[in-house]
Amino acid sequence: MSQAPIRALIFDVFGTLVDWRSSIAREARQLLQPLGHELDWEGFADAWRGEYQGAMEEVRSGRLAFQKLDRLHRRNLDIVLERLSLEGLDESTRQQLNLAWHRLDAWPDVGPGLQALRRHFLIAPCSNGNISLMVDLARRNGWHWDAILGAELARDYKPKAAVYLHAVAALDLHREQVMMVAAHSSDLEAASAAGLRTAHVARPDEAGPGRGESAPTVAVDYTAADLRDLASQL
Structure with missing residues (x-):
């Protein structure tokens, strides 16, 4: 070389x-625990991160037009919330949770x-x-x-x-x-x-x-x- x-x-x-793992777990706990939700917070972080590569591969392969990671993170969040039967969270909470990656x-x-x-x-x-x-x-x-x-x-x-x-x-x-x-x-x-x-x-x-x-x-x-x-x- x-x-x-x-x-x-x-x-x-x-x-x-x-x-990312400890930070997302902390942010999710701070947002969702006051709403009465109790989760494996690190497991939640793992599940959300687990959708990361698959979502980007949709873009890399050309199946999905390029979009910012914030949008992919939101799509992945909605998938994980549904999987955990938390689909009832309101839009404001989802938006705040999605911004956990900025914190x-x-x-x-x-x-x-x-x-x-x-x-x-x-x-x-x-x-x-x-x-x-x-x-x-x-x-x-x-x-x-x-x-x-x-x-x-x-x-x-x-x-x-x-x-x-x-x-x-x-x-x-x-x-x-x-x-x-x-x-x-x-x-x-x-x-x-x-x-x-x-x-x-x-x-x-x-x-x-x-x-x-x-x-x-x-x-x-x-x-x-x-x-x-x-x-x-x-």
């Missing part, structure tokens, strides 16, 4: 930078890690999340991006090559000057196939205890325990 200097880091967000908390290492990395590199999300979602997560968690890139601008969803290549083009860089940072080997494999450099960040408890990746399952340029470790390596 080319040894051209890395100029920019682009990041997966859900799971890599934010703890996710970062893993503890992310704030200082991004701050350290930004001293030396351009940094930007390259997420399947829409721009308003990325803006809200950045403001909530105190992140300072140089750009917001990803699916909404590319009008497609990862791991389609167009999403990574659109990010590279937006920064006016060459592929080998941009590194994709993610906790998911499938994301990194696709980015590498598109010509980008890659770094894996371990999130072993992303989907629950021991239900995340502690190490990559594909070849990558860097492996890191967290973002602070990645900053130290780079």
Whole structure:
């Protein structure tokens, strides 16, 4: 692989930078418990997230025209609520619940890690999340991006090559000057196939205890325990 200097880091967000499972469980509990509902809150988060890839595949395959992840999340929410016999929730509650994805908390290492990395590199999300979602997560968690890139601008969803290549083009860089940072080997494999450099960040408890990746399952340029470790390596 080319040894051209890395100029920019682009990041997966859900799971890599934010703890979606605990955050969604918390948000669902805060909204639904006062209405008299008692659920397995982490199980609810898992069920909602479980519809994620299938919904995006409808877009990636061309069966569904591109739409923002907020709209896909809402479609998936309605599916899960019906499955749990909670279809009686009013529209206002559904809207507030859908915006839970805008209120996710970062893993503890992310704030200082991004701050350290930004001293030396351009940094930007390259997420399947829409721009308003990325803006809200950045403001909530105190992140300072140089750009917001990803699916909404590319009008497609990862791991389609167009999403990574659109990010590279937006920064006016060459592929080998941009590194994709993610906790998911499938994301990194696709980015590498598109010509980008890659770094894996371990999130072993992303989907629950021991239900995340502690190490990559594909070849990558860097492996890191967290973002602070990645900053130290780079």
